Amino acid sequence: MSSIDPAALTGLDRLAPALAEATEDDRWRSCTAELIIGGKSNLTFTLRSDAGELVLRRPPTGHLLPSAHDMAREARVQRGLAETDVPVPRIVLVDEGDLIGVQFYVMEKVPGHVVRDRTPDGWAETPEERRAMSFALADTLAALHAVDYDAVGLGDYGRPEGFMARQVRRWSGQWDKSHTHEVPEMEELARRLAADVPQQQRATIVHGDFRTDNVVYDAGDPARINAVLDWELSTLGDPMSDVALLMLYWREAGDDGLSLVPGVSHLPGFPTRAEMLDRYATAAGVDLADLTWYQAFAHFKFAVIVQGVAARSKAGAMGGQDFGDLDDLVLRLGAEGLDHLKEH
Missing domain, CATH: 3.90.1200.10 (Aminoglycoside phosphotransferase (APH), C-terminal lobe)
Known part of the structure; x- marks a missing residue:
């Protein structure tokens, strides 16, 4: 994989203060970002600080096809489903592009297993x-x-x-x-x-x-x-x-x-x-x-x-x-x- 700069792709210097304000937790003023490998469309990052972990989603870099990669729309449906029988992450922050130049949103990191090409050891084996x-x-x-x-x-x-x-x-x-x-x-x-x-x-x-x-x-x-x-x-x-x-x-x-x-x-x-x-x-x-x-x-x-x-x-x-x-x-x-x- 070619080298990338997660801090630049997430605008971390501008994002961190916004997270501290959104969460009312100043520990988010010092945080790191790591790309979650495997996403085929939007880019997804784990954000870490002494306060814990969050997840940021933003569009890919480069030219975007019309109507694709609408981050505010993704966040809206999850907020709408929050009180239903469909489990969704809690949305922490939505930005239309002012902070890092593209739309993005930040959500809670939900614990558990994301199952791709194998089941985790000792889990769902029978x-x-x-x-x-x-x-x-x-x-x-x-x-x-x-x-x-x-x-x-x-x-x-x-x-x-x-x-x-x-x-x-x-x-x-x-x-x-x-x-x-x-x-x-x-x-x-x-x-x-x-x-x-x-x-x-x-x-x-x-x-x-x-x-x-x-x-x-x-x-x-x-x-x-x-x-x-x-x-x-x-x-x-x-x-x-x-x-x-x-x-x-x-x-x-x-x-x-x-x-x-x-x-x-x-x-x-x-x-x-x-x-x-x-x-x-x-x-x-x-x-x-x-x-x-x-x-x-x-x-x-x-x-x-x-x-x-x-x-x-x-x-x-x-x-x-x-x-x-x-x-x-x-x-x-x-x-x-x-x-x-x-x-x-």
């Missing part, structure tokens, strides 16, 4: 524990989709009507802006998705990137989630988009992996996609009879996200992180998306 942690994920997604967004002050957080048609247009536009060469599979997938958008059945808050490494699990209880993180893509819309994307991330034994989202669901003891869908459907009280179009869209959206990560990494905007050559993954996702449409 099949029963692994099913419990998996079903907690499905239940938390159902709880999010059950929130009355008007009641929590998020009635204007998005436009649910026509959501999926706009999503296809949005991600097609992001593809046009970020791809470096032609990928016929992606072009065809975009055309076919736009031509056959299903009728929306529900309108809810959607997370937009719901998976195991975007939640914090309780270190003492794999069946408990302490916080849901990374609200960058959240809005009001069709909850089926969240369900389908989770199923893309939920790899089973024998599936090809996703290099940017390694996951653990393919390991022994974890439930299948069908079992996860059944758990969500039961918790949410809904029918998931036809997910195929949404699964195709999930492949398209994630392929565009992958392409964006590749472009930002190549441009040096990811704090020195290098995610390698992602062209093959983009191509595979496009082809698999088309395969799903054959079943639609």
Whole structure:
């Protein structure tokens, strides 16, 4: 990894006094910042002082695509969900760019495990524990989709009507802006998705990137989630988009992996996609009879996200992180998306 300066990227000399004021704790006047490795879009830093630890999120460096990386929006949805059944970190400070030149927010650091490519030693090792942690994920997604967004002050957080048609247009536009060469599979997938958008059945808050490494699990209880993180893509819309994307991330034994989202669901003891869908459907009280179009869209959206990560990494905007050559993954996702449409 190339050398970076977390203090410069967080404006630490200006941030520290602001934190001391926001927390009413002068110990934050002397603090350090460390980049949390693994973020594929916004940059996330651990802030440390004698008062403890906090987390700062800010956009990547360099050119930003339109409508992306809205930090105030991320903070707003978490504040709205604070009194609901969806666990979220407490927001400490939000800044529109005055302090360090870009929007950022600071939140509490929630204790627990973020599960990426392995489960921590001694934690969720039995099949029963692994099913419990998996079903907690499905239940938390159902709880999010059950929130009355008007009641929590998020009635204007998005436009649910026509959501999926706009999503296809949005991600097609992001593809046009970020791809470096032609990928016929992606072009065809975009055309076919736009031509056959299903009728929306529900309108809810959607997370937009719901998976195991975007939640914090309780270190003492794999069946408990302490916080849901990374609200960058959240809005009001069709909850089926969240369900389908989770199923893309939920790899089973024998599936090809996703290099940017390694996951653990393919390991022994974890439930299948069908079992996860059944758990969500039961918790949410809904029918998931036809997910195929949404699964195709999930492949398209994630392929565009992958392409964006590749472009930002190549441009040096990811704090020195290098995610390698992602062209093959983009191509595979496009082809698999088309395969799903054959079943639609």
